[in-house]
Amino acid sequence: MLETFLFGVFPYVAFAIMIVGLIWRYRTNQFSYSSVSSQFLEKRQLFWGSVPWHYGIILVLLGHLVGVLFPEGVKAINGVPVRLYILEGTGLALSLSLLVGLVILMLRRGISANVRATTSFMDVVLLIVLLAQVVTGIITAIFYRWGSAWSVQTTIPYFWSLFTLSPKVAYMVALPLLTKLHAINFFLLLGLFPFSRLVHMLSVPLAYLWRPYQIVMWHRRQTQQ
Amino acid sequence: MDVRAQLSMVFHLDKCIGCHTCTLACNNIWTSREGTEYMWWNNVETKPGTGYPTLWEDQTKYRGGWELKGKALRPRLGQRLGLMANLFFNPFLPSLDDYYEPWTYQYGQLFSAPQADDQPTARAVSKISGEFLNVEAGPNWDDDMGGSSVYARNDINLAELTDAEREALFRIEQMVFFYIPRICNHCLNPGCIGVCPSGAIYKRAEDGIVLVSQEKCRGWRFCVSGCPYKKTYYNWKTGKSEKCILCYPRVETGQAPACFHSCVGRIRYMGVLLYDAERIEEVAKTPDAGLVEAQRSLILDPNDAAVIAAAKKNGIGDDWIASAQKSPVYKFVKQWGIALPLHIEFRTLPMLFYIPPLLPVLASTGNGKYDLSKTDFFGSMESLRVPMKYMARLFSAGNEEIIKKTLKKLKAVRAYQQAQSVGIVTTSQASALLTEAGCTADEAEAIFRLTSLPRFEDRFVLPPYHREEVIGLTIEPIKQKERVGFGFNQLPRRGP
Ligand code: SF4
Ligand code: SF4
Numbered sequence: 001m002l003e004t005f006l007f008g009v010f011p012y013v014a015f016a017i018m019i020v021g022l023i024w025r026y027r028t029n030q031f032s033y034s035s036v037s038s039q040f041l042e043k044r045q046l047f048w049g050s051v052p053w054h055y056g057i058i059l060v061l062l063g064h065l066v067g068v069l070f071p072e073g074v075k076a077i078n079g080v081p082v083r084l085y086i087l088e089g090t091g092l093a094l095s096l097s098l099l100v101g102l103v104i105l106m107l108r109r110g111i112s113a114n115v116r117a118t119t120s121f122m123d124v125v126l127l128i129v130l131l132a133q134v135v136t137g138i139i140t141a142i143f144y145r146w147g148s149a150w151s152v153q154t155t156i157p158y159f160w161s162l163f164t165l166s167p168k169v170a171y172m173v174a175l176p177l178l179t180k181l182h183a184i185n186f187f188l189l190l191g192l193f194p195f196s197r198l199v200h201m202l203s204v205p206l207a208y209l210w211r212p213y214q215i216v217m218w219h220r221r222q223t224q225q
Numbered sequence: 226m227d228v229r230a231q232l233s234m235v236f237h238l239d240k241c242i243g244c245h246t247c248t249l250a251c252n253n254i255w256t257s258r259e260g261t262e263y264m265w266w267n268n269v270e271t272k273p274g275t276g277y278p279t280l281w282e283d284q285t286k287y288r289g290g291w292e293l294k295g296k297a298l299r300p301r302l303g304q305r306l307g308l309m310a311n312l313f314f315n316p317f318l319p320s321l322d323d324y325y326e327p328w329t330y331q332y333g334q335l336f337s338a339p340q341a342d343d344q345p346t347a348r349a350v351s352k353i354s355g356e357f358l359n360v361e362a363g364p365n366w367d368d369d370m371g372g373s374s375v376y377a378r379n380d381i382n383l384a385e386l387t388d389a390e391r392e393a394l395f396r397i398e399q400m401v402f403f404y405i406p407r408i409c410n411h412c413l414n415p416g417c418i419g420v421c422p423s424g425a426i427y428k429r430a431e432d433g434i435v436l437v438s439q440e441k442c443r444g445w446r447f448c449v450s451g452c453p454y455k456k457t458y459y460n461w462k463t464g465k466s467e468k469c470i471l472c473y474p475r476v477e478t479g480q481a482p483a484c485f486h487s488c489v490g491r492i493r494y495m496g497v498l499l500y501d502a503e504r505i506e507e508v509a510k511t512p513d514a515g516l517v518e519a520q521r522s523l524i525l526d527p528n529d530a531a532v533i534a535a536a537k538k539n540g541i542g543d544d545w546i547a548s549a550q551k552s553p554v555y556k557f558v559k560q561w562g563i564a565l566p567l568h569i570e571f572r573t574l575p576m577l578f579y580i581p582p583l584l585p586v587l588a589s590t591g592n593g594k595y596d597l598s599k600t601d602f603f604g605s606m607e608s609l610r611v612p613m614k615y616m617a618r619l620f621s622a623g624n625e626e627i628i629k630k631t632l633k634k635l636k637a638v639r640a641y642q643q644a645q646s647v648g649i650v651t652t653s654q655a656s657a658l659l660t661e662a663g664c665t666a667d668e669a670e671a672i673f674r675l676t677s678l679p680r681f682e683d684r685f686v687l688p689p690y691h692r693e694e695v696i697g698l699t700i701e702p703i704k705q706k707e708r709v710g711f712g713f714n715q716l717p718r719r720g721p
Contacts, residue, residue, distance in 0.1 A: 032720025034444040034464035041353070041461055043320050054313040113354035114321070118461060122721040195721055203443040204312075205422030209305050213419040215427040216502075218540075 006184055007158070008167040014191040021194025022202070035200040041114040049104035056098025060137075063091055068159050071152045078149050087148055088141065095138050102127070102134055126196045129189060136182040144176055155183070227503040228525060228536040230545055230688075231413070231433030231576050232476060233496065233554045234485075235564045236406055237676060238582040239635075240492040243369070243404040245269050247484035247493075251408075254483050255470070258717065260462025262327035262352050265364055266469035267484040269406045272619070273380040273394070274367045276407075278323040281455040282568060283381050288317040289453030290416045290571030291509065298510055298572065300420045302451050308420060317450045318459075325363045327352040353461065370402050377402070382618040390612050401610050403582040405567070405619075406492070408484060409456040409469035410575030411435050413500065413523070414509045417468070420451030425466075432497075432688075433576060434471045439717075442466055453571035463717045477692045481685040491679070496552025496686040497545060498559075498576070499525045499536055509572045513622040516569045523574070524559050527552070548688035553675055554578070561664075561672055563631050570622035581620055581628065583635045630662075637662035638676075641669040 025032065039046050067074050078084040106127050109119050141147055158171035172180060192198065251267040270276045280286055288302045302308060302317060330347040338345030351358045367376035373395065383391055393399055411428075415435050418426045425441035426448055428434070437448070437457065444464040448457040457468040472482035480486065485493045500523045511519040525532045527549035536546055549555065557564040557580060564578035613625045621627040637658040644655035659669055675683060 029715070029720070030440040031463075031465070031715060032718070034442070034720060036464035036719065037444050037446060037459075038461070039314065039318055039446065040320055040459045043314075043318070047314050050313045113356050114326075114351070114461075117354040118719075120719070120721055197720065199720070200443060203423065205309070205424070205443070205445065207424065208309065208422040211424055213300075214414065214505075215418055215424055216430045217427045218430040 003173050004169055006180075007169045007172045010184070011162055011167070011187045011190075014187040018190045018193045022199070025194050025199065033199055033203055034197075035203070036118075036197050038115045038118055041118065042108065042112040045104060045108040045112070049101045049108055051101070052097040053101030053105060056094045056101060059094050060091065060098065063094075067148060067151060068156055071156045074148055075152050078146075084146060084149065088146060091148070092138070092141050095134065095141065099134050099138060102131060106131065122192075122196045126192060126198065129185060129192060133182065133185045133189065136178050136185060140176070140179045140182055144179060155179075226501050226525075226532070226535040228499050228532060228539050228541060229430055229433070229502045230536075230541050230549065231411070231498045231500055232471065232688075233411075233433070233498040233552075233558075234408075234577045235494040235554050235557045235580065236577065237492045237494070237580045238403055238405065239580065239584055240490040240676075241269070241404040241406055241582075242490045243269055243271065244489050245365070246487050246489045247406055250483040250487035251469075254472070256467075258462075259352075260460040260717070261458070261467060263321075263324045263364075264458040264460075264467060266456070266458075267406065267408045268364065269404050270365075271368055271370055271377075271402050272405050273373075273377040273383060273402065273615070274370065275376045275379050277364055278319050278455050279362075280323075280379070280381065281319075282453075284453060284571070286317070287319060287450055287453075287455070289451055289455070290573055291414065291419070293510060293572075296510070298414075298506065300416060300451055301453075302420050302447060308447060309422065312422070312445060315446055315450060318446055319449065319455065325366075326358060328358045328360055370400065382615055385614055385618065385623075386612055390614075394612070394615075399610065403611075405579070406484075407454065407456070407567070408577065409435060409452075409471070410454060410567070410573070410577040411469075411471060413502075413505050413520075413574035413576060414572065415452070416571065416573045417448040417452040417457050420447040421445070422447060426457075432473075432476075432690075434473050435468070436470055436473070437466050437468055439465055439467075453568065453573060454575070460717075463719050465717075476687055477690040479687055479689070481687065485685060491684065494553040494557065494675075494679075494684050496554040497527075497549040497688050498552060498554055499527050499532060499541070499546075499549050501525055505574065509574055513570050514624045516572075516622045517565060517620075517624065517627050520566060520569060520574055521559055521562070524555070526559075527555065542691075545688045548686055551686045553679070553683060553686060556671070556675065561634070561668060563634055563672070565620040565627065565631060567619060568622075579620060580635070581616055581631055583632060583639065633658075634662040634664050634672075637664050638669045638672045641666065642673050 039050075074087075077087060109115055109123070109127070144150075154171050154175060158168055161168040161171070172183065189198075248265055248267050248269055252265070256262070256264045256266060265277060268277050276282065284290060284301055288300075290301055291298050292301045300308070303311065328349045329352055331350055332347050334347050335345050349358045349360050350356060366372060370377050378391075378395065383394070386394070394401070411433050412435065413433075415426070415428060417435065418428065421442075422445045423441050423443045425438045425443070427436060427438065429436065442465045444459070444466065446459050446466065448466050448468075449455070449459050451457075452468075457466050459466050472480075472484075475482055481495060485495055504523055508516075508519045508523050527533070527536075527546060533546055537543075554564075558578050564580050566575045566578055569575065613628055614623075616628045616632075617623050617625045637655070640650045640655045640658045643650045644652045656666070659666060664672075
């Protein structure tokens with residue numbers, strides 16, 4: 001019963017909260033969308049925390065995404081053991097580096113008085129949930145070896161079943177507790193997304209890569225059109 | 226020709242008394258909130274000095290402005306991809322230490338301290354963390370050359386001076402300084418816009434004011450590095466960048482900006498300039514020595530029929546053209562050529578111009594006495610108290626000829642006026658100087674009048690904005706009636 005709720009209902013609830021929350025926040029309070037960076041207040045520790053964290057998490061998330069989107073491809077890569085070791089080894093190294101980054105970021109929030117003063121309640125919640133996510137992920141990777149291989153028969157079909165609106169909870173029930181926690185915590189993060197500083201992910205300024213350097217606005221022309 | 230209008234400024238440095246009234250007027254209206262305490266949209270610096278934030282002119286440190294790489298003009302901070310790679314940590318961002326940690330005092334202690342043998346004290350506490358603070362520096366720590374061995378001596382504009390020249394400058398009887406009030410230059414080729422990944426900063430075509438959209442800004446902070454003048458600031462509370470808005474709510478309603486209006490020395494002038502937007506990039510690529518002249522060539526003659534026609538074609542109204550024709554800024558910058566941009570080698574084409582100071586430059590000391598009477602007026606320009614090289618670093622990208630020409634004219638105007646009123650200088654001496662400076666008596670008279678006797682409406686020739694029409698075009702009047710103010714109105718509260 002609990003598992004049906006956690007894996008069959010909760011994901012949809014979290015996802016719905018995320019979408020509605022994001023639209024609501026964007027429409028009512030665009031001003032609040034920001035990276036709320038604290039580099040201005042403290043930069044030495046931030047460097048060692050922020051850089052490994054951000055690059056690590058981007059690559060690891062991309063890895064997860066590729067796994068979900070192209071399970072067959074991943075299977076093909078893993079066909080040769082050496083390739084499997086390299087893939088998993090890289091993943092683990094990245095996760096460990098981002099864990100170090102995250103821990104440094106957490107300590108920094110406590111150590112620097114100025115950064116502490118600008119820390120919100122949601123920042124604390126978010127850091128704890130993120131830490132739980134990273135730790136459960138790393139433990140799964142270490143103790144339940146070759147996740148990139150077994151997920152093809154378990155979590156990935158489960159994910160696809162979510163998308164097709166026919167959640168196959170059975171896939172998840174059999175998995176180890178920590179791995180289950182990793183999944184549930186992920187849905188929790190989705191739910192927290194619109195109400196935390198995570199929204200800055202949506203602001204990744206890709207358009208900068210091709211826009212002209214200068215921006216000039218004609219108010220009169222704009223409004224006359 | 227693509228004619229645009231710019232609300233532009235001139236500061237007459239000889240008249241600045243360094244009182245900081247402008248700074249406080251601005252602070253009272255715009256930056257007395259949490260997160261903005263340390264932002265001085267207007268600040269007044271003593272030169273020589275390191276300015277605010279410390280060493281802002283040193284672009285090897287902050288990477289502001291543009292650099293010429295071959296034929297391309299690109300942000301010194303990095304090209305697009307390189308810039309994005311630094312999204313999570315910008316190595317060139319000035320931090321709190323480069324400004325100062327805002328503080329207040331525990332005044333409450335003075336009343337609430339328990340009875341004791343000693344006087345109660347109000348200790349300094351940080352305005353950010355609320356913890357006790359050992360105040361080590363603040364804004365204008367080097368006012369009037371205070372702590373000059375740390376500050377003035379590290380002024381990077383002194384780099385090209387010989388050791389002897391530098392020593393001379395700092396000999397106590399020789400010591401000389403002047404003030405530079407600074408606000409955002411509302412540049413034609415702004416560095417801040419060029420590096421903003423979110424595209425939140427923009428220049429208003431109608432009047433050239435450069436603004437940060439508070440809704441679009443995502444706090445990536447590149448503008449703080451990218452502005453070579455360090456005139457965008459990061460609000461540590463709201464996570465948004467903010468900068469001087471040239472008091473647009475005031476100018477739109479026909480009032481001079483607060484810093485202008487309150488200026489005690491009446492050093493400030495404001496008026497419309499028409500310029501050719503088509504040539505901005507070409508001009509920004511001019512080699513250093515030619516930059517000042519090139520920028521002047523961008524500014525168009527508002528009485529020229531062709532310019533007027535092109536301006537009208539771009540929707541610039543008759544009243545704005547008429548205002549441009551009366552602009553004091555046009556006179557100082559283009560007609561008389563005595564107002565110069567600050568550090569134009571940063572290539573942002575700043576639209577705030579300075580008339581370099583003459584007084585401290587000309588005076589000499591002999592027999593321990595401060596001496597103006599020796600009429601250094603006829604002395605050679607090379608033996609100035611502030612080396613020409615230094616002034617050229619500030620105002621003409623190192624081109625000493627331009628400074629010489631400017632100071633000569635200012636000197637001639639002074640001599641002309643002296644001949645008329647006090648007679649230290651004979652009329653023939655004065656007209657010799659005028660000829661040398663390429664200035665007519667009429668021009669000298671006009672410069673004198675606008676410098677010394679201007680009325681309020683001579684200093685600030687503000688164009689009519691037709692604000693009511695602008696609002697009508699952006700928001701329906703009926704809807705507007707239901708709202709308060711113009712545009713978006715909400716408390717600057719940080720997101721969760
Ligand atoms: S001076 Fe103003 S317009 Fe120019 S780059 Fe700096 S912030 Fe931008
Ligand atoms: S108010 Fe005027 S005179 Fe006083 S410091 Fe500012 S610019 Fe100079």
